[in-house]
Amino acid sequence: xxxEIKCAVCKQFFTNPVLLPCYHAICLGCAIQHQQTVQNLxxxxxxxxxxADKLSVLSETDSGVVCSSRPCSYIxxxxxxAQSPPSNSLCFSLPCPVCKKATFFDEQGAKNLPSFNLMKxxxxxxxxxxxxxxxxxxxxxxxxxxxxxxxxxxxxxCDACKVKCHPMRGPLLKHSLISPHQGxxxxxxxQAQKAKSCESGRxxxxxxxxxxxxxxxxxYPLCGFCVEEQRHGSHDIQPxxxxxxxxxxxxxxxxxxxxxxxxxxxxxxxxxKAASEKLNASCEExxxxxxxxxxxIIEALKAREQELIxxxxxxxDSKVRRLKEQVSTCTGKLQKTxxxxxxxxxxxxxxxxxxFLQVSTxxxxxxxxxxxxxxxxxxxxxxxxTPTLDLELDSDSVVRSVELLNFxxxxxxxxxxxxxxxxxxxxxxxxxxxxxVAWLSHPPAFVEGYVLELDDGSGGTFREVYVGKETVCxxxxxxxxxxxxxxxxxxxxxxxxxYSEIIGLHxxxxxxxxxxxxxxxxxxxxxxxxxTAMVDSFEHKVILGSLGFSxxxxxxxxxxxxxxxxxxxxxxxxxxxxxxxxxxxxDDKGWSMYVDHQRxxxxxxxxxxxxxxxGITSGSTVGILLDxxxxxxxxxxxxxxxxxxxxxxxxxxxxxxxxxxxxxxxTLHTALDPPATDTDDSGxxxxxxxx
Numbered sequence: 001x002x003x004e005i006k007c008a009v010c011k012q013f014f015t016n017p018v019l020l021p022c023y024h025a026i027c028l029g030c031a032i033q034h035q036q037t038v039q040n041l042x043x044x045x046x047x048x049x050x051x052a053d054k055l056s057v058l059s060e061t062d063s064g065v066v067c068s069s070r071p072c073s074y075i076x077x078x079x080x081x082a083q084s085p086p087s088n089s090l091c092f093s094l095p096c097p098v099c100k101k102a103t104f105f106d107e108q109g110a111k112n113l114p115s116f117n118l119m120k121x122x123x124x125x126x127x128x129x130x131x132x133x134x135x136x137x138x139x140x141x142x143x144x145x146x147x148x149x150x151x152x153x154x155x156x157x158c159d160a161c162k163v164k165c166h167p168m169r170g171p172l173l174k175h176s177l178i179s180p181h182q183g184x185x186x187x188x189x190x191q192a193q194k195a196k197s198c199e200s201g202r203x204x205x206x207x208x209x210x211x212x213x214x215x216x217x218x219x220y221p222l223c224g225f226c227v228e229e230q231r232h233g234s235h236d237i238q239p240x241x242x243x244x245x246x247x248x249x250x251x252x253x254x255x256x257x258x259x260x261x262x263x264x265x266x267x268x269x270x271x272x273k274a275a276s277e278k279l280n281a282s283c284e285e286x287x288x289x290x291x292x293x294x295x296x297i298i299e300a301l302k303a304r305e306q307e308l309i310x311x312x313x314x315x316x317d318s319k320v321r322r323l324k325e326q327v328s329t330c331t332g333k334l335q336k337t338x339x340x341x342x343x344x345x346x347x348x349x350x351x352x353x354x355x356f357l358q359v360s361t362x363x364x365x366x367x368x369x370x371x372x373x374x375x376x377x378x379x380x381x382x383x384x385x386t387p388t389l390d391l392e393l394d395s396d397s398v399v400r401s402v403e404l405l406n407f408x409x410x411x412x413x414x415x416x417x418x419x420x421x422x423x424x425x426x427x428x429x430x431x432x433x434x435x436x437v438a439w440l441s442h443p444p445a446f447v448e449g450y451v452l453e454l455d456d457g458s459g460g461t462f463r464e465v466y467v468g469k470e471t472v473c474x475x476x477x478x479x480x481x482x483x484x485x486x487x488x489x490x491x492x493x494x495x496x497x498x499y500s501e502i503i504g505l506h507x508x509x510x511x512x513x514x515x516x517x518x519x520x521x522x523x524x525x526x527x528x529x530x531x532t533a534m535v536d537s538f539e540h541k542v543i544l545g546s547l548g549f550s551x552x553x554x555x556x557x558x559x560x561x562x563x564x565x566x567x568x569x570x571x572x573x574x575x576x577x578x579x580x581x582x583x584x585x586x587d588d589k590g591w592s593m594y595v596d597h598q599r600x601x602x603x604x605x606x607x608x609x610x611x612x613x614x615g616i617t618s619g620s621t622v623g624i625l626l627d628x629x630x631x632x633x634x635x636x637x638x639x640x641x642x643x644x645x646x647x648x649x650x651x652x653x654x655x656x657x658x659x660x661x662x663x664x665x666x667t668l669h670t671a672l673d674p675p676a677t678d679t680d681d682s683g684x685x686x687x688x689x690x691x
Contacts, residue, residue, distance in 0.1 A: 001342040005123050008097040009034065012135070012143065014123050018113035023362035024098045025119050031110035035094040117355045122346045124188075134180045136161050149183025151176040156183060211354060214243045219361075221354045244353035247360040254367040255344050261374040262337050265330050272327050276320055278387035283316040286391055293393055308393070315389055333377075337370065368522055418447045418490035418497040427472070430484075430505040432512055433547065434476040439488050439500060441471070448492040453499075457482030457507075480552045481509045511554050512671040513547040513656065521580055532561065533658070534665040540583040542590070544574060545656030545668075549626060555674040556656060557623045557636075560616050562665035563597070569664045570594035570603070571622050572646075573633060574657035584659035591647045592659070593635045595622070600637075602646045612643035622666075625674055626654060636675060 007014050009030040016028040092109040095102050105112050135143035136158035146156035150166060152175045157166055166172055178186070203209045209223035216236040227237055287309055294305035344363055350356040418441060427438035435454075441447045452466040457479050466473045478484065483506045487499045514530035523537040535541045545556075558571060570584040572592035578584070585592035585603030592603050597615040601608045614637055616622065623636030633647040660666060 001126065001339045001346075003336070004339050004343040005119065005126060013127065014116070014119055015135075017116035017119040017123070018110070019116040019119075019358060020094075020096050020101075020113065021103055022096050022099050022101050023359065024096050025116050026097060028110065028113070028115075030097075031094055031113060034097075035092045035105070035110050037092060114358065116358070117352070118347055118350050118359055121350070121355075122343065125346070128184075134184060138165055146180045146183075148177045149180050149186075151178060151183075151186065154187070156180055212240055213237050214240045214353075214357065216243075219357075221357070240353050244356055244360075247357060247364070248348055251344060251360060251364050251367065252348065254364060254371060255341060255348075258337060258367055258371050258374070259341060261371065262334055262341065265334050265337075269327055269330050269334070272323050272330070275387040276323050279316055279319055279323075279389065282388040283312060286312050286389055286393075290393055312389060312391060315391065319389075337374075340366065340370065365522060417495040418492055420498040421450065421471075421488050421490050421500045423488065423500050423503055425503060428486075428503060428505060430507050432508050433478045433480050434474055435478065435484060435486070435505045435507065436472065436474045437486050437488065437505075438472040441490055446492050447490045450488055450490050451496070452488045453486065455485045457484045459485075462487065477548075478507055479550065480507050480511050480554070482507050482552075508671075510671045510673065511547055511549065511556075513545045513556075513668075514670075515668060516544045516546045516655075531669075532665065532667045533660065534562070535660050535662050538661050538663075539581065540570070540659040540661050542574065542578055542580045542582070542584050542657055542659045544576070544578070548576065548653040548655045549628060550653045551628045553629055553674050554626045555623060555672050557621050557669045557672060558658065558666040559669065560618055560620045560622070560664070561667055562663075563616060563618045563620075564663040566596055567661060567663035568594045568596045569616075569661075569666070570659045571624055571635065572657055573624070573626060573650075573654040576653070576655060578657065582659070584657055590657060590659075591633055591650070591654075592657070593622075593642065593646060594659075595637070595642075600635075600642055602635075602643065604647065610643050610646070614640075614642060621669075623672075623675065624656065626650075626656075627674075628654075639675065 002013075005013055007017075007025070007027045007030055010027060012027075014025060014027055017025045018028050018031060019025055091107045092105040093102050094105070094110055103113075134146045134149075134156045136146045137143075137156050138161040139158060144158040144160070147159050148157050148162060149155070150157065153166070155166075166175070203211055203221075203223035203226060206223050206225045209225055211221040211223055213222045213224070213227050214220070214237070215222055215232055216238060218232070218235065221240055222232065222237065226232060290305065290308055290312070294308075344367060347356065347359065347363055421439040421441050424438045424440060427436070429436050437452060439450070441450075449467060449469050450471070451464055452473050453462040454465045454475060455462050462485070465475050483504050485502050485504050487502045489499045490497045515526050515533055517526060517530055521541050523535050523539075524541055524543055525534045525536060526532070530546075533543050560569075568583075570590075570592040571594075572584055572590060574584060574591070575589040578589035579587050583592075583594065583603075584590040585594065586606045588605045590604065593600050594603055595601075595616055597617060598613070599615055600612050602610045616637060621636075621638055623639070625634040625636065627634070628650065631648060631650045632645050633650060634645050635642045656668075658666060
């Protein structure tokens with residue numbers, strides 16, 4: 001768990017840890033040392049470029065907010081990314097040492113950051129359980145181990161700093177110096193008495209009142225007087241104890257799922273180690289068989305014997321090396337997972353609701369993200385290495401064939417290449433933008449594997465898409481409305497056989513797809529059929545479609561099931577690596593039309609253009625026409641064109657995309673015919689005139 005409780009700046013256990021708005025921790029001393037004044041920051045770089053995620057506080061389309069924390073002020077609350085404040089309130093800036101996001105402070109600087117009490121208590125318990133000594137508090141560079149503690153100064157000193165800063169003369173001669181261990185016990189007792197006398201859990205705004213409620217919108221504990229104040233009148237207020245209990249339950253459930261993944265990996269590592277032992281035993285058996293067979297052959301086989309044994313050991317070493325690499329990879333993942341689990345378990349022991357809720361959301365998000373990562377990676381953890389060496393010596397060779405003597409993976413009785421496979425046409429089908437091909441081989445030829453080839457869907461050259469022993473293969477990610485020619489051939493040790501007959505499979509003319517459920521953000525909520533989306537956040541979140549397009553004409557629509565306030569959802573297309581935490585079109589990976597109840601704009605690279613009148617309400621439909629034959633993108637509202645052609649000269653692969661917040665719910669409708677355009681109508685009139 002040491003990686004979880006060490007500062008990313010000083011690489012030591014946290015000392016007086018504080019919590020940044022991005023939920024990463026840092027020592028208070030490190031934060032003060034590394035914060036910069038705004039004047040120095042502006043001299044080195046424009047403040048607008050410090051954090052690429054910052055939004056202007058003056059733009060109508062911004063979804064960010066600027067708010068103040070308690071008791072002092074730093075720009076950006078714990079629930080949101082740090083935002084750029086008005087220039088007259090900026091004094092200090094501190095970049096997070098982990099995620100590099102900048103936080104801005106008033107004149108108090110990093111002292112405004114809230115104390116990370118949970119981290120502090122876990123570090124103290126960890127150091128006590130392992131008898132880790134205290135560090136000198138006066139060393140200027142790397143802190144040395146403390147050797148004494150002054151009861152009056154309440155400072156830990158190393159030998160060098162004691163001689164320099166605490167000489168035993170004058171008034172200091174009367175100070176009581178004790179061991180660091182006794183000093184830690186003394187400080188702990190004093191802190192416990194102080195906490196008991198101060199009655200922690202009091203409201204900051206009303207010191208005489210205990211914290212009893214929690215505001216889900218502000219993410220802040222409240223007392224009874226705070227609940228009655230007008231600023232929380234429309235907020236969702238819940239009892240503090242019940243919210244803390246629910247949050248702990250959620251973290252415990254997520255931790256249980258992650259624990260199951262860790263247990264499965266532990267068992268898998270044991271199987272890998274057992275496979276290594278079986279490989280060694282199998283290797284010994286084959287070496288013995290080779291020695292017995294070679295001993296019965298003439299002297300000319302002696303040199304060949306050593307070459308064959310060397311080949312076996314090389315094959316063994318190669319497989320063992322690959323198994324060890326898998327063991328190392330799995331052990332590393334397990335170590336990180338176990339560290340996070342131990343940290344979460346310690347967090348669950350926290351009895352102070354305010355302290356726990358300070359980091360509960362962050363811990364749930366980390367555990368959930370790691371759980372999803374396990375689901376994606378577990379499929380690749382199955383070993384493809386057999387615990388035996390598939391080698392069998394053919395000892396029937398005669399003396400004149402000594403130079404050709406070699407291992408055979410399997411004894412082959414055939415002397416000819418296999419004949420052409422037979423394609424099972426009733427099982428060869430095309431669905432959406434994928435095709436499935438099935439075939440059989442003709443006996444009695446022995447077949448080691450097959451090669452499936454496919455053209456480019458436009459009558460081009462064939463290319464290999466599969467090589468293996470299976471007799472059925474599905475190829476995904478093809479173009480829509482394209483005719484693909486496919487063929488297959490078989491091979492063995494004697495060579496490759498002829499191709500099968502060629503058949504054509506036509507992909508769907510129009511695309512059917514859903515929202516992409518893989519690796520989505522936790523704030524995004526999708527229906528069971530993956531066609532309706534909503535977001536549990538005031539910030540815009542980007543949701544992609546499950547298919548990407550690189551050619552053809554495609555049209556789909558979104559029905560606005562819910563629209564409240566002055567929300568401005570964005571619709572369009574994006575690259576697969578588009579930023580998921582901002583409005584679609586604000587980076588160079590998205591092309592969008594964002595619209596409110598009165599008007600719309602086109603946006604790409606955060607550039608707004610072509611404002612058009614006409615907005616959306618509940619029940620409206622927004623259509624997207626992606627014409628990759630003409631390389632252009634157009635938009636429709638309620639079956640009518642919204643503005644001119646939005647974007648042209650589009651090249652590459654594009655995914656359907658939207659960005660919404662909690663005020664909007666949309667349902668996706670696909671496999672629709674493109675609407676008729678003015679160009680289509682004029683073309684039809686010209687055809688009629690020619691007729």
